[in-house]
Amino acid sequence: MLSTSARLLRLASLLQSRRHWPGGALAEALGVDARTVRRDVDRLRELGYPVEASSGLGGGYALGRGAALPPLVLDDEEAVALAIALRTAGDHVGGIEATTLHLLAKLDQLLPTRLRRRASALHAVTLSLRTGPPLVHADLLNALATACRDGRHLRFRYRKHAGDTGTRQVEPLRLANYGRRWYLVAWDSDRADWRSFRVDRIEGRPVPGEACAPREVPHDVAQRLERGIAYTPFACRVTLRVEGSLESLSTKIPLWCGILEAETDTHCLLRVGADSVENLLAQVLMIGEPVTLVDGGEFGAPIQAALSRMQAMFGAADPAGSALAGGRKRRPAG
Structure with missing residues (x-):
């Protein structure tokens, strides 16, 4: 059986891995009874984890949103994946280079030697060939992603493939990543059709507008995007x-x-x-x-x-x- 401290770390990791845990499922995963789970949840709350509990049918435990970010618990594979992702992220998205370096420094201090060697192996033996500067900025991606999630109209200046620039009014749907390039899939209000826009051709910061009514998404949206990237322009x-x-x-x-x-x-x-x-x-x-x-x-x-x-x-x-x-x-x- 796990010690109390090891069990608490395991419980924190489980709660962070999905939105809701039934009490019985947590007890089974930890190899303890329901009473021990309740005591461990109380201990996590004392450590600053905002664990919410619900009773009755469908009840269980969920990690809520607190005023401060609680310590993040990662298993071995998650820690290695995070380190590799951080080492490559700055090459493709602008505005996060310094942040990724700070995160890597923190992660390197926490990783045991065996995991640090695994996490740094790919970076240590990889040659970085010239690919040019990042094509998009993190702030722009975040603004577009927020508009997609909240379903709000967007207005922005856009430079077309031929070089001419104009204002576009759209209802954003999804962001798509294609190699080093990012694309916005949206309903173009002026053209009354679905369009794809290269994010690196959006000039300035998009201006969000009113909420837009949900629109039926075409079943072939992926095919439309591919054609808009590799053929139509x-x-x-x-x-x-x-x-x-x-x-x-x-x-x-x-x-x-x-x-x-x-x-x-x-x-x-x-x-x-x-x-x-x-x-x-x-x-x-x-x-x-x-x-x-x-x-x-x-x-x-x-x-x-x-x-x-x-x-x-x-x-x-x-x-x-x-x-x-x-x-x-x-x-x-x-």
């Missing part, structure tokens, strides 16, 4: 048919190549977008699978021209007749 767009199932092609074609959708059990559609014909051509070539053009034939001539320039750059004898350009080889003269 670009001037050059094509749709390709690729042989293979969605499951098999998903392991071969990188996410950044485009939007992959199942057409049949044996073929998929890949929607590719890029800022220029050259970038579009590069993405198509990097797919590494035979493809058939379904939509976007208007880019045929510019792509042929780009291929000719590429062949001339590499010293091809006959750019126009290359198999890559779709032509037939010329016969030797004579």
Whole structure:
């Protein structure tokens, strides 16, 4: 059986792990009877933990919100996960760099040697390559998250993909993380449709407005977001048919190549977008699978021209007749 002090730490950890604990479940988890649980709860209250108790059907214990933050109890895996997360958080979100360093210093003082070595192993052997400064600030993320949670209208200045800036009025729904980038999914009041907004293109601080009525969320909101990130914003767009199932092609074609959708059990559609014909051509070539053009034939001539320039750059004898350009080889003269 655990000692009283060890049992109190275990009880604090359990109460912090979920919103409500039935008394019987706590007693079973601690290996004690209900009377001992009640005594231990009283001890935690004396230590500053605001433990609330309820009786009757569905009664039990819950950790309430007090005037001060009570000591946080972590198990081994939680402590290691927290340390690793803190070491990487400052690289992706601005405004928390100093805070994460202070938290790591506190955590390092508390961790036993065996856990400190585990927590620092990944950081110690990882090379930090240049990725640029953080793309978003924690204060902006918090403001957007609060508006999503409280269901309040937002107004903000937004810089579009092409560079022009305007004011947007939205009903925020969710934040989405895609690599180093953050996106806001919201109902655009002026366009009467769902839109996604890159958070790093929001200028200044959003202005919250009145509460908005709940709106039915489309079932394909994730697909809309992916299309808004990888396809819709670009001037050059094509749709390709690729042989293979969605499951098999998903392991071969990188996410950044485009939007992959199942057409049949044996073929998929890949929607590719890029800022220029050259970038579009590069993405198509990097797919590494035979493809058939379904939509976007208007880019045929510019792509042929780009291929000719590429062949001339590499010293091809006959750019126009290359198999890559779709032509037939010329016969030797004579």
